[in-house]
Amino acid sequence: MSLIRPYGDTTGDGMVQxxxxxxxxxxxxxxxxxxxxxxxxxxxxxLVVHSxxxxxxxxxxxxxxxxxxxxxxxRVEIVERDYDLLTPKEVNxxxxxxxxxxxxxxxxxxxxxxxxxxxxxxxxxKGFAGEKGLEYYRELKVVNLGAQVSVPQLVERAVEEKAxxxxxxxxxxxxxxxxxxxxxxxxxxxxAFPPSRRPLLVVxxxxxxxxxxxxxxxxxxxxxxxxxxxxASYLVHQLARRAS
Amino acid sequence: xxxxxxxxxxxxxxxxxxxxxxxxxxxxRALARKVGRPIVKLAQxxxxxxxxxxxxxxxxxxxxxxxxxxxxxxLADAVRADVGLEHGLAxxxxxxxLRGEAEDLETLAQKASAGSTRFQLPEGxxxxxxxxxxxxxxxxxxxxxxxxxxxxxxxxxRIGDAPRQPWIYLIVATGDIHEDIPQAQQAARExxxxxxxxxxxxQSLLDYVPEGATREGFAGxxxxxxxxxxxxxxxxxxxxxxxxxxxxxxxxSGLCMPEIAALAGLERLDMMLNDSMYxxxxxxxxxxxTFVDQRFSRQVHARAGIIINTGEDNYLTTADAVxxxxxxxxxxxxxxxxxxxxxxxxxxxxxGHAFEIDPAVAESFRMELAHxxxxxxxxxxxxxxWMPPTRHMTGDVxxxxxxxxxxxxxxxxxxxxxxxxxxxxxxxxxPWLSDRDLALQNVRYVLDAAGGLHEDFRPAPDGFIAxxxxxxxxxxxxxxxxxxxxxxGLLDAIADGTFGLMRRPADAGRGLDGVARKAGEYYNPAIxxxxxxx
Numbered sequence: 001m002s003l004i005r006p007y008g009d010t011t012g013d014g015m016v017q018x019x020x021x022x023x024x025x026x027x028x029x030x031x032x033x034x035x036x037x038x039x040x041x042x043x044x045x046x047l048v049v050h051s052x053x054x055x056x057x058x059x060x061x062x063x064x065x066x067x068x069x070x071x072x073x074x075r076v077e078i079v080e081r082d083y084d085l086l087t088p089k090e091v092n093x094x095x096x097x098x099x100x101x102x103x104x105x106x107x108x109x110x111x112x113x114x115x116x117x118x119x120x121x122x123x124x125x126k127g128f129a130g131e132k133g134l135e136y137y138r139e140l141k142v143v144n145l146g147a148q149v150s151v152p153q154l155v156e157r158a159v160e161e162k163a164x165x166x167x168x169x170x171x172x173x174x175x176x177x178x179x180x181x182x183x184x185x186x187x188x189x190x191x192a193f194p195p196s197r198r199p200l201l202v203v204x205x206x207x208x209x210x211x212x213x214x215x216x217x218x219x220x221x222x223x224x225x226x227x228x229x230x231x232a233s234y235l236v237h238q239l240a241r242r243a244s
Numbered sequence: 245x246x247x248x249x250x251x252x253x254x255x256x257x258x259x260x261x262x263x264x265x266x267x268x269x270x271x272x273r274a275l276a277r278k279v280g281r282p283i284v285k286l287a288q289x290x291x292x293x294x295x296x297x298x299x300x301x302x303x304x305x306x307x308x309x310x311x312x313x314x315x316x317x318x319l320a321d322a323v324r325a326d327v328g329l330e331h332g333l334a335x336x337x338x339x340x341x342l343r344g345e346a347e348d349l350e351t352l353a354q355k356a357s358a359g360s361t362r363f364q365l366p367e368g369x370x371x372x373x374x375x376x377x378x379x380x381x382x383x384x385x386x387x388x389x390x391x392x393x394x395x396x397x398x399x400x401x402r403i404g405d406a407p408r409q410p411w412i413y414l415i416v417a418t419g420d421i422h423e424d425i426p427q428a429q430q431a432a433r434e435x436x437x438x439x440x441x442x443x444x445x446x447q448s449l450l451d452y453v454p455e456g457a458t459r460e461g462f463a464g465x466x467x468x469x470x471x472x473x474x475x476x477x478x479x480x481x482x483x484x485x486x487x488x489x490x491x492x493x494x495x496x497s498g499l500c501m502p503e504i505a506a507l508a509g510l511e512r513l514d515m516m517l518n519d520s521m522y523x524x525x526x527x528x529x530x531x532x533x534t535f536v537d538q539r540f541s542r543q544v545h546a547r548a549g550i551i552i553n554t555g556e557d558n559y560l561t562t563a564d565a566v567x568x569x570x571x572x573x574x575x576x577x578x579x580x581x582x583x584x585x586x587x588x589x590x591x592x593x594x595x596g597h598a599f600e601i602d603p604a605v606a607e608s609f610r611m612e613l614a615h616x617x618x619x620x621x622x623x624x625x626x627x628x629x630w631m632p633p634t635r636h637m638t639g640d641v642x643x644x645x646x647x648x649x650x651x652x653x654x655x656x657x658x659x660x661x662x663x664x665x666x667x668x669x670x671x672x673x674x675p676w677l678s679d680r681d682l683a684l685q686n687v688r689y690v691l692d693a694a695g696g697l698h699e700d701f702r703p704a705p706d707g708f709i710a711x712x713x714x715x716x717x718x719x720x721x722x723x724x725x726x727x728x729x730x731x732x733g734l735l736d737a738i739a740d741g742t743f744g745l746m747r748r749p750a751d752a753g754r755g756l757d758g759v760a761r762k763a764g765e766y767y768n769p770a771i772x773x774x775x776x777x778x
Binding site for chain 1 (some may be wrong): 527639
């Protein structure tokens with residue numbers, strides 16, 4: 001693939017827009033400071049198209065300009081989807097065939113995180129992005145524990161329900177709470193289950209990186225924009241592999 | 245202008261735009277009353293650890309032991325271990341004081357937690373003396389709340405009130421009260437009429453109120469008496485600087501709702517988030533615990549002149565805003581019934597609703613207008629709390645800014661009382677300085693450009709908006725009917741997932757072990773005083 005650069009209105013013009021605040025009173029000096037920052041960020045030439053005081057000590061800027069950086073798509077690192085996207089019908093059929101019973105999925109927001117929006121988008125029948133949530137899948141038994149579930153509670157329910165997969169959502173990332181909570185969770189499951197019996201551990205949230213699965217001790221990390229269908233397809237793919 | 249600042253202006257005289265059928269509206273209220281009454285009875289028959297601790301706080305017991313456990317918890321636990329909770333704490337506690345076990349509540353709490361005091365349930369004359377003594381001491385606390393209410397009214401009269409409606413409501417949430425204060429003062433300077441300090445994530449599930457000024461919170465700042473005091477004092481300074489009284493909001497919710505309500509009254513907070521079912525549905529707090537705590541906290545709010553904000557917007561964050569529109573109306577009707585039963589007046593009912601319809605749905609804005617107008621006309625004298633889009637804020641901040649503009653326009657067109665300012669970076673980051681500034685520009689533009697448009701806005705009598713509003717009201721009446729069809733009414737309906745798709749049985753959930761059925765000799769001076777409103 002060839003090198004690319006940002007596109008404003010002409011191929012190769014390299015134009016980007018940027019907005020930011022500087023802790024400095026609105027003045028010509030402030031505009032100059034904004035320009036200097038834009039230059040240092042690689043925008044050359046840059047144009048401060050808007051600057052506005054926000055109180056006596058701050059100024060807000062909008063800057064347009066050309067960046068000289070090139071992007072090489074062949075050297076971009078991403079986690080490619082390594083499973084097929086299935087329809088709910090196909091997921092149900094695959095579960096029936098590989099497990100010969102319903103797949104049990106236990107979901108929760110752990111720690112003090114009270115933001116159930118992520119787990120609900122994946123699990124609630126209502127779903128997300130036009131796709132129905134996992135509750136809609138006939139062959140999935142969904143246990144949504146909701147918010148502020150402690151790790152021991154989650155492990156206990158996983159044992160009780162004979163969970164095949166654990167879905168954990170973490171939105172709050174202050175002081176890396178999402179990373180600490182996830183590591184605590186994966187460690188607890190590793191302690192409570194022998195490797196062959198351990199449920200699949202899946203974590204999701206807007207501040208995770210897809211490539212963090214190993215360091216967090218989980219099987220998969222999903223990030224912003226993940227749909228229920230992707231999660232269901234992944235679970236089926238993994239469990240079918242395990243069963244075979 | 246209203247000089248007391250305790251009303252938000254005679255809206256009931258405003259022209260009706262939806263021409264709702266009066267008999268239907270009466271029917272809706274009658275059904276809400278029928279659904280709510282057994283819950284009130286349930287609340288009257290029970291007490292909770294938090295109601296009892298709130299009573300001790302009104303009697304003046306504050307502070308915490310060196311581990312940070314509040315003395316009210318220490319004392320309540322000790323009394324409960326000796327004589328149980330079902331008689332209330334007042335009789336055994338003041339009996340101990342009268343027996344000379346300690347000279348004051350704090351000393352008694354210290355001795356009790358060291359195990360050197362035994363509590364007993366007094367009888368006869370001793371019980372009568374304990375009742376009188378406890379009532380005298382709790383009444384002093386209620387008088388302090390009364391004084392804070394008069395102080396608010398005086399300040400509003402002297403300094404001036406918010407210049408127009410809707411009141412502009414902004415959030416601060418740094419986790420550190422000393423960071424919150426300059427941010428709140430800056431937000432007030434930028435035009436906020438109401439400042440809300442978001443609580444630390446998870447505080448709702450703590451069965452105690454933390455003590456002192458706090459600098460460590462997750463996605464919010466702990467609600468403590470000292471934090472309340474510091475922020476109110478700072479906003480009093482801002483109010484004087486700006487020539488308008490800036491209101492302060494916090495959360496009376498979670499396991500310590502009654503205590504936080506008491507602290508809010510004592511520290512002159514002006515509005516409190518306080519929903520009848522939020523804790524049950526979204527925090528899995530036991531339903532009985534919630535209804536008992538909620539009734540007491542609302543009695544305190546009524547007395548303190550605090551405006552409550554209910555949480556109907558939350559239903560729409562988990563359920564579809566079109567399909568579930570009637571659950572909002574139903575909950576508003578219930579919140580109104582529970583609120584008024586607890587002594588709140590119309591001007592204190594900041595009933596919640598939100599702009600959460602998927603913008604990809606055709607005619608979504610007309611539907612938003614229909615829902616907002618329905619709330620406005622069903623509750624003409626309530627200062628409705630209008631909540632911005634969150635669910636369909638995708639990270640595309642440009643589109644989000646437009647959506648917030650339409651949200652503001654809907655608020656202006658339908659006469660909302662309290663407008664929570666939407667941030668284009670919702671779901672991306674906690675608001676930046678520039679986000680707040682842009683958001684306020686958005687609000688100001690809409691209010692300056694179209695603030696009076698509601699005078700010209702008359703939906704066609706049988707048009708889309710009027711019909712949609714009637715449909716939602718009809719569906720909420722149906723839902724109230726379905727709730728009544730359950731054997732145990734609202735408790736069963738909550739158990740089977742009628743609201744927000746969450747199933748919450750009455751015999752489960754957090755805080756159940758802090759609930760007790762009142763015994764025959766139960767006594768609580770706070771309830772006695774609050775129910776005999778002056």
